[in-house]
Amino acid sequence: MTATTRREHDVAVIGGGLVGSAIAWGLARLGRRVAILDEGDVAYRASRGNFALVWVQSKGLGMPAYAGWTRRSSDSWQGFADTLRADTGIDVAFARPGGFTLALSERELETRVDQLKRLHNQPGVRELGYEVMDPTALSRFLPGLGPEVAGGVYCPLDGHANSPRLLRALHTALDRMGATFLQGATVTGIERRDGAFVVSRAGAAPVAAGKIVVAAGNGNKALGAMVGLDVPVRPQRGQIVVTEKVAPFLKHPIVTIRQTDEGGVMLGDSLEEVGFDDATRTGVTGTIASRAVRMFPMLGKLNVVRTWAALRVMTPDGFPIYMQSASHPGAFVATCHSGVTLAAAHALHLAPLIDAGGLPAEFDPFHGRRFDVPAPV
Amino acid sequence: MSDTSAGPASCALAIVGAGPAGMTAAITAAALGIDALVVDEQPAPGGQIYRATTRSPLQPGTILGDDYWSGRALADAFAASGAGYLPGTTVWSVAAADDGDGFEIGVSHEGAARLVRARHVIVATGALERPFPVPGWTLPGVLTAGAAQIALKSSGLVPEGRVALAGTGPLLWLLAAQLLRAGAPPTAILDTTPAGDFDAWRHAPAFLLSPYAGKGLSLIREVRASVPVISGVAGLRAEGDGRLHAVAFAAGGRERRMEVDALLLHQGVAPNINLALATRCRHRWDDAQLAFVPEIDAWGASSVAGIAIAGDGAGIGGAEAAAERGRLAALDAAARLGAIGEVERDRRAVAPRRALARALRGRAFLDRRFRPALADRVPSGDTIVCRCEEVTAAQIVEAVGIGATGPNQLKAYLRCGMGPCQGRLCGLTVTELIAEARGQSRDAIGHYRLRAPVKPLTLAELASMPATDADTRAVVRG
Numbered sequence: 001m002t003a004t005t006r007r008e009h010d011v012a013v014i015g016g017g018l019v020g021s022a023i024a025w026g027l028a029r030l031g032r033r034v035a036i037l038d039e040g041d042v043a044y045r046a047s048r049g050n051f052a053l054v055w056v057q058s059k060g061l062g063m064p065a066y067a068g069w070t071r072r073s074s075d076s077w078q079g080f081a082d083t084l085r086a087d088t089g090i091d092v093a094f095a096r097p098g099g100f101t102l103a104l105s106e107r108e109l110e111t112r113v114d115q116l117k118r119l120h121n122q123p124g125v126r127e128l129g130y131e132v133m134d135p136t137a138l139s140r141f142l143p144g145l146g147p148e149v150a151g152g153v154y155c156p157l158d159g160h161a162n163s164p165r166l167l168r169a170l171h172t173a174l175d176r177m178g179a180t181f182l183q184g185a186t187v188t189g190i191e192r193r194d195g196a197f198v199v200s201r202a203g204a205a206p207v208a209a210g211k212i213v214v215a216a217g218n219g220n221k222a223l224g225a226m227v228g229l230d231v232p233v234r235p236q237r238g239q240i241v242v243t244e245k246v247a248p249f250l251k252h253p254i255v256t257i258r259q260t261d262e263g264g265v266m267l268g269d270s271l272e273e274v275g276f277d278d279a280t281r282t283g284v285t286g287t288i289a290s291r292a293v294r295m296f297p298m299l300g301k302l303n304v305v306r307t308w309a310a311l312r313v314m315t316p317d318g319f320p321i322y323m324q325s326a327s328h329p330g331a332f333v334a335t336c337h338s339g340v341t342l343a344a345a346h347a348l349h350l351a352p353l354i355d356a357g358g359l360p361a362e363f364d365p366f367h368g369r370r371f372d373v374p375a376p377v
Numbered sequence: 378m379s380d381t382s383a384g385p386a387s388c389a390l391a392i393v394g395a396g397p398a399g400m401t402a403a404i405t406a407a408a409l410g411i412d413a414l415v416v417d418e419q420p421a422p423g424g425q426i427y428r429a430t431t432r433s434p435l436q437p438g439t440i441l442g443d444d445y446w447s448g449r450a451l452a453d454a455f456a457a458s459g460a461g462y463l464p465g466t467t468v469w470s471v472a473a474a475d476d477g478d479g480f481e482i483g484v485s486h487e488g489a490a491r492l493v494r495a496r497h498v499i500v501a502t503g504a505l506e507r508p509f510p511v512p513g514w515t516l517p518g519v520l521t522a523g524a525a526q527i528a529l530k531s532s533g534l535v536p537e538g539r540v541a542l543a544g545t546g547p548l549l550w551l552l553a554a555q556l557l558r559a560g561a562p563p564t565a566i567l568d569t570t571p572a573g574d575f576d577a578w579r580h581a582p583a584f585l586l587s588p589y590a591g592k593g594l595s596l597i598r599e600v601r602a603s604v605p606v607i608s609g610v611a612g613l614r615a616e617g618d619g620r621l622h623a624v625a626f627a628a629g630g631r632e633r634r635m636e637v638d639a640l641l642l643h644q645g646v647a648p649n650i651n652l653a654l655a656t657r658c659r660h661r662w663d664d665a666q667l668a669f670v671p672e673i674d675a676w677g678a679s680s681v682a683g684i685a686i687a688g689d690g691a692g693i694g695g696a697e698a699a700a701e702r703g704r705l706a707a708l709d710a711a712a713r714l715g716a717i718g719e720v721e722r723d724r725r726a727v728a729p730r731r732a733l734a735r736a737l738r739g740r741a742f743l744d745r746r747f748r749p750a751l752a753d754r755v756p757s758g759d760t761i762v763c764r765c766e767e768v769t770a771a772q773i774v775e776a777v778g779i780g781a782t783g784p785n786q787l788k789a790y791l792r793c794g795m796g797p798c799q800g801r802l803c804g805l806t807v808t809e810l811i812a813e814a815r816g817q818s819r820d821a822i823g824h825y826r827l828r829a830p831v832k833p834l835t836l837a838e839l840a841s842m843p844a845t846d847a848d849t850r851a852v853v854r855g
Contacts, residue, residue: 016780038780040782040783041782041783041784041785041786041822041823042783042785042823042826047789048785048786048788048789108853108854111854164788164789164790164792167789167790168776168779168789168790168791171779171780171790172779175778175779175780181779181780183780183782184782241836241839243836244797262792267836269852270851270852271851271854272851279472279657280472280828280829281472281475281848282470282472282481282483282492282829282839282842283475283842283843283844283845283847283848284844284848284851284852285829285839285842286839286840286841286842286843286844286848287844287848287849287851287852287853288852289836289837289839289840289842290840290841290844291852291853292836292840293836293837293840299836300835300836300837300840301835301836301837302835302836303797303833303834303835303836304830304833304834304835304836304839305795305796305797305799306795306799306828306830307828307829307830307839308828
C-alpha cells in the first residue's frame with residue numbers, strides 16, 4: 001500500500017464513540033473536513049454500554065475545574081440536543097428534571113452528604129442547589145419508593161438522555177455534513193510527514209490530516225504514545241441491568257436507576273478493576289438488582305431483558321485529560337469516562353478550541369502532566 | 378430419572394435440554410456412574426422433535442408418524458437412567474465460577490431462580506426455525522410451521538379454516554402430512570424451494586442411502602396426492618388489515634392471490650446458539666447450512682474448556698445424529714471427569730461414530746436441495762426484520778450507510794435486537810442483510826453479541842442470587 005501525504009482532511013479524529021463523534025461534529029460544523037477512524041462491530045465500546053446520565057451532583061470533588069466543565073456541559077445540553085434534532089430529525093430525549101441519589105442506610109446517606117459538602121467547599125465551585133431529603137420528601141417525587149430507603153439527595157441540574165440515539169444523531173449529522181467514516185481498521189501508527197499527520201491502519205489505506213484528535217477511549221494510551229502523549233488510562237468495568245419496557249413511572253433519573261424514554265428501566269452499576277474483561281457476573285448483577293428492588297419493590301416483577309458490562313475509561317484521579325502534544329503540535333487527546341454528560345461541552349466548547357489550535361490556561365488542570373511523578377531528590 | 382424440582386446444588390455434568398441429544402447424553406453418562414443433571418424448559422422430555430412424546434393427547438398411531446413415537450422409547454430409557462432431571466426449568470446463564478471450579482448454571486423454575494454448580498456442561502439446546510421475513514409476516518394469522526406443530530403435538534390442535542403452508546424444507550412436508558392425517562389438510566402448499574439447483578443432485582447418491590430418503594420421498598408423495606402444491610413460489614406477501622386475509626405471490630410467471638385464514642411459514646431450521654453465544658463459545662458461519670455454528674471438535678467440545686455442544690445446536694443433523702452426538706459428548710465428558718480413560722472413551726465411541734456418519738449421510742443433499750432463496754432470507758423495503766422493535770429492512774440498510782458495520786452497532790442506532798427476544802429471532806436476517814448491504818462475508822459481519830439472561834428472568838429472581846463481599850463492594854458506594 002502506498003502512503004499518501006495528500007492532505008484530504010483537515011482533522012482526523014481517532015475514535016467514533018461519543019467523545020470522538022461529538023468533537024468531530026463540532027469541527028464539521030465549523031466547516032472542517034473531518035475523517036473519523038473507528039474500529040469494527042466488536043470493540044470495547046464504552047459509548048454503547050453507558051448509563052446515559054447527564055450528571056452533575058457528584059462531579060468534581062478533588063478538581064473544581066471538572067465541576068465547572070461538567071456544569072458548563074449540562075447547561076449547554078438542551079441547545080445541543082435541539083441542534084441535533086433540527087439537523088437530523090432525531091430526538092435524543094434529553095431531559096433535566098433533576099436527579100436523585102438514594103441511600104439504603106444512614107451510613108450511605110452520611111457518606112454521600114459529606115462528599116457533597118466537601119465538593120462545595122472547594123474554591124470556585126458554583127452552588128449546585130442540592131437538597132438532602134428524608135423518605136417522606138422523596139416520596140413526593142418518587143412514587144413507589146420502598147421502606148428501606150433511608151434518604152437521598154436531590155440536585156436540580158441532573159438529567160439524562162438516550163445515548164444510543166445520541167450516537168446515531170451524531171453519526172447521521174456527520175454523514176450529512178460530508179464527514180468521512182473509516183471503519184473496521186485498527187490504527188497502527190501516526191507520523192508527521194510534509195507538515196501533515198499520516199495515520200496508518202491495519203489492512204487499509206493510510207489517512208492524512210492536518211490535525212489529529214485521539215479520542216479512542218481505552219485505546220488512547222497506545223495511540224497517545226504515537227504522538228508523544230502520555231495518557232494513563234485503564235479500563236474499569238461497570239455492569240448494568242435493563243428490564244422490559246413498562247409504562248412511565250419514574251420521571252427523575254436516580255444515579256443507579258432510570259427509566260428510558262422508551263420505557264425500559266436501566267439499573268446500574270459497578271466499579272471493578274479487572275482489566276480488559278467485559279464479562280458479566282451474576283453476583284454483581286444480582287446485587288444491582290437487589291438494591292434496585294429494595295429502592296422500588298414493584299420493579300421485582302419485571303423481566304430482565306439483558307445484563308451487560310462495559311469498560312469505563314479511567315484516569316488515575318478519575319478526571320478527564322485534554323491536552324495538545326508538545327512534541328507533535330496539532331495532535332490532541334481527549335479522554336473521560338462521562339462521554340454523555342460531556343458531549344455538549346466536547347461538541348460546542350472543546351472542538352472550537354482544537355480548531356483554533358490550542359487549549360487556553362483554564363484547561364491546565366486537565367493536562368496529563370498532573371500525573372507526572374517528580375524525580376526522587 | 379428422579380424429578381428434582383427443588384433440585385441439587387451441584388452435579389458433575391449438567392446437560393441443558395432434554396431432546397434426543399440431551400437424553401442420550403444423560404443415559405450414557407449415568408450408565409458410567411456420572412452424577413448427571415438434565416435441565417429442560419419443557420414439562421416433559423422430548424425436545425422439539427419428540428415434544429410431549431410421553432404425554433401427547435394424540436394416541437400412538439399414524440398422525441405424528443413412527444419417528445415421533447420412537448421418542449417415547451428414548452424418553453423411557455431416560456426415565457430409567459438414574460440421571461437427575463429438572464423439567465419446566467429454564468437455564469438463563471452459564472458462566473465460569475468465580476473460584477475457577479467449574480461452572481455456575483443459572484436456572485429458573487416457577488419464578489424462583491438459583492445457581493447449580495457443575496464441573497462440565499453439555500449444551501443440547503437444539504434448533505430454531507429460520508426467520509422468514511416477508512411483507513405482512515407480523516399479522517395475526519401468520520405463524521411458523523413449528524408453532525403449528527407444537528400445538529398439534531402438545532394439544533392435538535390444528536389451525537382452523539383455509540390454511541396455506543409456505544416455504545421449503547423437510548419440516549414443511551412433515552407438517553403437511555401430519556395435518557392431513559389429523560383430518561385438517563392444508564388448502565395449499567406454496568413451495569418456495571428455488572428450482573434448478575443441479576448441484577444438489579451431486580449429493581443425491583449419499584442421500585438415497587440415508588435413512589431419510591425413503592421416508593421423505595413417501596411423505597412428499599402422500600402430501601402431493603391430497604394437497605395442491607404450487608411450485609416455484611417467490612415474492613410471498615401476507616395481506617390483511619389488522620388480520621391475515623390473503624397470501625399473494627408470484628408463480629409460473631404471474632401474480633397470484635389466495636384468500637386464507639392461516640399462513641404457516643417455514644424455511645428450515647438453524648442451530649439454537651443463544652446459550653453457547655452468551656457463554657462465549659466461538660462460532661463460525663456455515664454456508665451450507667446458512668447459519669452460525671459453534672466451533673467444536675469431534676467430541677462436541679467447544680472453544681470454552683468444559684463446555685460441549687451436542688445435537689442440532691452444533692449444526693443441523695436431525696434427531697438420529699443428535700442422539701449420537703449426545704452420546705459422544707457424554708463419553709468425552711466421562712473421560713474429562715475421570716470416570717473412564719481416553720482409551721475406553723475411544724473404544725466406546727466407535728459405534729456411535731459409525732452411526733453418526735450414517736445419520737448425516739443425506740445432510741449435504743438436504744442442505745442444498747432445500748436451501749432457501751436469498752430473496753426469502755434478505756428482505757427489503759418496509760418488511761419488518763426486528764419484530765420486537767419494529768425495525769424495517771430499509772432502516773437497516775440506511776443505518777449501514779451512516780456507519781453500522783455490524784449487528785452490534787446497528788443496535789445502538791436502531792434498537793434492532795434490543796427488545797425482549799434480544800435478537801434471538803432476527804439475528805440471522807440482520808447478519809445476512811448487513812453482509813449483503815456491505816458486500817462482506819457473513820463471517821466478517823458476525824452475530825449479535827448475546828448476554829445473560831438468555832431466557833426470561835424477573836428482577837426479583839436476579840436479586841435473589843448469592844453475592845460475595847467483593848460483589849457487594851463493587852456496587853455499594855459509601
